[in-house]
Each structure stands twice: as C-alpha cells, then as structure tokens.
Amino acid sequence: MVLSTMAAALRKVALVGGFGKLGSHILTALHADATLDVTVITRHTSSATFPPNTKVVKVSDGYPTSEMVSAFRDQHAVVLCLGFAGDKYHDSLVESSIKAGVKHLVASAYGGSESKEAIELFPIAARKGRMVEELRTRETPGWSWTAITCGLFFDLYAPPSALSSFINEIQLYLQRLFRLRPSCPQSHDLGFGQCGILRHERGYNRRSVAKVLAKPEATANRRVYISSFETSLNKILEAYKKATGVADWDVNHVKWDVEVASGKEMMKTGNMWGMGKLALAVEVKEGFGADFEKAGLLDNELLGIKRGDVEATVARVLKEKL
Template sequence: MSLKKVTLVGVWVQASGNVGAAVLPELLKSDLDLTILSREGSSAIFPPGAKVVRTDYSEDSLIKVLVGQDAVVSMLPIVALGEQQKIVEAAIKAGVKRFIPSEYGSDSASDEVIAAVPFFQPKKAHLDWLASKEDVLSWTAIITGPFFDWGLKLGMTGFNLATKTATLVDGGKTRFTASNTAQIGRAIVAVLQYSDETKNQLVFTESFTTTQLEVLASLEKLTGEKWKTVEVSSQAIREDGFSKLGKGEIMEGGAAVIMALVLGEGGLEDHTHVKGGIWNDRLGLKTESIDETVKSVLSLWC
C-alpha cells in the first residue's frame, strides 16, 4: 500500500547548507500529496506551488492539520526531539498511519554506535518510545549514513577542497555507507511507496559504500592534481571532539566525534553488514557514482 497524503515537518530551504534544500525537491516532484508544516511567524521560504500550512504547534493546531493525512515525515534536528514527540502524539490522535522520524544518518538504534557517540542516546530513546506506539501508529526509520555531497563541501569527511588536503583517518581504508542529499529524498518517497514492506523497522539505504582512499583517488583524478595527505587516528579525533564538547564548542566537537565514528577502523558505518542489508534493490533505488558525485561537488565549489 502506498501512502500518498504526507505532511513534512522541520524543513526549510532558504538556509545555506540545509539538507532539506535537496530533499524537498525530490518529494515535490513525486506523486505525493505533500503538505509542508511551518511554524506561525516563521520566515521560512518555500518553492512556488508548495502547499504550506502554518501552525502554532499546539496540540489542537497539530491535530487539525494532521487529520486525514497518511504519513508524517520529520526532518527536525536532534535538539527538537521533544517537539517531534509532540507531533507523534498529535499524529496518533489525528489517525495518521505512518511516522518517519528524523533519523537518516547513523544507526542510533545500535548500542555500538551509542557507545561511540553518546549524544545520540536521546535519538535511541525516542526511537524506542516510538516503537512502543506501533499498535496505534506505524513507523519507519531511514538510515542513510553520512550526507556525502553536503559533507564533502564542508570538509566533514576529511577533505579540504580549498587546500587540496586529505586528512586520512586510520589510513583511509575503512568502508562507510553514505548518501547524497537528494538520494535521501528519493529514499523517503520509496519508503512511502513500499509502506507494507517497510513498516515498523529500520530501513538502510545508500548512494554508495566507499572509503576515504577511493574518494581521494576520485578527487585527484578529477582535479588533475596530487593532494597532500595527513594521517590521524580516529581515537585522536574522538578525544579532540569530546574535549571541544567539554568547552562548549558544540558544533565542532560533535562533528569530530561523528567523523571518528564514520571513518574509524571499527567500520560501524559500513551498513552493508547490517541485518537485512541495504534496501536499495527492494525499494527501486539506484546506487550512485562516486566520480559523478565528486564532479558535481567540485563544479559547485569552483
């Protein structure tokens, strides 16, 4: 059964670097009957023709908006899990069939991942709570790995495009599963199309599974230059990240801890080995080319 009437929460497209800017077009060009939920008084700007409903996020307001909807898709940040829970509770009262929480990146249901990135614990607790409601509201958590094209531009996978320097973590040999931002949008659409198959479980999707060394080879080929390399251990990155978190440097510290998780030799972000494997074939999602992705990012950078 395909779920058609969908409300999207927590996306805005005018913010530079916001992942929703790439995800939203994929949803808009699908056959979904999409409604975007936006807070009253918000300055968010959406594409012409998009159906936008404003709410004050009170329970009554949310229920009114969600009555008659098949599914709710959340892209709220981790700091807004309390707000996401409020939306889930309203969705249950409104009779919504499916909720897709704001998971995407890492597998926050994994105890090993939580041990490596303790600040993901609230996401795990929220997912456990959501699963406890599946008798009245089904759910699907989409796990995509790091957002590759977005992260490559920002240097979050160890590559500095400006200086042509690669910071190789644990030798750069660790395989990790990643998704381009538009692919996340396509994954959301596919999960809603295959709602019976994806009900009440984690669904792992990808653009590709690669290594830093493979990405470096692509960068050198496409820039026509030899890149400088710097070797660093994932343990050193992780320790530096927690040190920064302790000093209140939340963004930098958090990014470092996640970088150690993704690129560290433990291979926890290689989703090809998870139970059930990658869902791309079952969802009709094509994998993507590393070279084409790198070429696209470089064209925007230069």
C-alpha cells in the same frame, strides 16, 4: 503494477521541516510524485520559503498538540524532518500524528549506525537511538513508522564548503574535516582505507522518503538502511585528485583514538567541530556498524534506489559548490 492497500492510501502527505538542509530535498522529491498531495507545515516565526504553489500550513512554535492534531487531520502520512533545534518536539509530533489518525510516519531519523559502540561515542547516534526506542513504544494498530538510516550525507559534508572558491581552500577544508592519509598500515588510524565509510547523498535520502511512502508495509515499524556507496577516505582523496587534476594534496596522518579524545574535549567547550570528529570517527571505525552493505542490511533494492559512485559524486560536488 499492484499497489498495496496502505500504499495506495498514503496519498496525502504532510512534511514538517520542508525548508531545511535535508527537508528541502525531500520536498522536491515529494512534489515530483504527481500521485501525492503534499502539505508543508512550518512555524509562524520561520523564515522558510517554499516553491510556488506549495500548500503551506503555519503553526505555533513548539508544535502544540491541539494545533498539530488539526494540521495532521486528514493526512495519510507525516514526514518529520526537524533539525537539532526542533527534534525535542519529535515525541509530541509522533503523538499528534497518532491522535489525528495518520497511518504512517517517517521519523526525523536520517542518522547513522545504531550499534552500541556508536551510541556510546556519538551523542547524535544516542539521540536517534532514543527516538527509535520511543517509536517502538508508540506502535499501535493503524499507525506505523519508519526510520531512514543512512550515515553521513556525503554531499553535504564533502569539501569544499559553500564559501570556498579556491583549490587551496579545498585542501584546507579537507585537512580539517577528513585529515586524509593516502596509505595506512595501522588499522587504528582514522583514515584507514578498507573500512572507512562515508556515503549517502541527500538526493538518495529525498528519494528514499518518497519510496518508503510507496511501500509502507515493507518498511513499517523498522529502520530502513540506504546507501549511495561505501567508500574510504583514501578513495575520496583519489576522487578529488582525479576531479581537480591536482596531484599534490596536504594530507595529515592522525590516530583514531587521538581524534576521538580531541573531539570529546572540543565538545566540552561547545566547539562543534568536535561533533564532526566524532561523527567521522563512528563512520570509519570497523565494528561500529557503519557498513550496512557488509552487514547485509541495505534496503536500496527493496526501495528501488540505485547506488552511485564516489568519483561521480565528488565531480558533481565540485561543480556545484565552486
């Protein structure tokens, strides 16, 4: 196999946020690639812990440029995986990577659609959109970026919550998060079957980072789109029925517009369930750009990332979380 010049050169990788909900998965995937020399960068004040033999560099809160330039120096690639509390430092970390002579940066994107509609409705889509715009302005010879675009992490949000231990609680959680409905004649309802898209396991995201580093030229200076599967709320319900053997579920029928209005109201009072409603709303509504497969955008093949299926994933989630 002929490796591209840049891919062959991206051996030394620094990961910022390697203990996070996604970052810990990315770290596992990077460690699994014996060709990579991985360093995790964490804050002195962090309570993060890492697997034995992980190379760790500690830095000050706020990622001061002088410290980051020296932490990134000699690294070929930087992978950013900052949570909401940390992503205000994204631009300065990008700048530090350029100053340090890093060749390629994987942005802390990992979000959903960039459509105008999604950006207008969902604040996180707007943040990610701005992040990508900023990356475009920074493009410079010898330095490139990739933003992995993936939609909701199915296995993170799939019920039950980590604390649930009874099937009844799963029903409650489903009711709150997905407001499932089994059939839907009206396309403006939230749970409509044909266009409702929820997908992407964190496992896919972690693999995609390692795959991007193996193909930096093909993924340079653009979003890459990955997906485990496209599914609908109705198919998810069917998968839960099959995996649990419970046929009778408590299903709420809700309207998309009403859910969106209530999500916005909740956000005004700082209730983060509102954010969840808006996240789901942009995923399931046709015309919001969430179906990357239908739009012909998927990069799974390019990256060699196999697709999964909703039934197997629901069965796994239930096994792992219960």
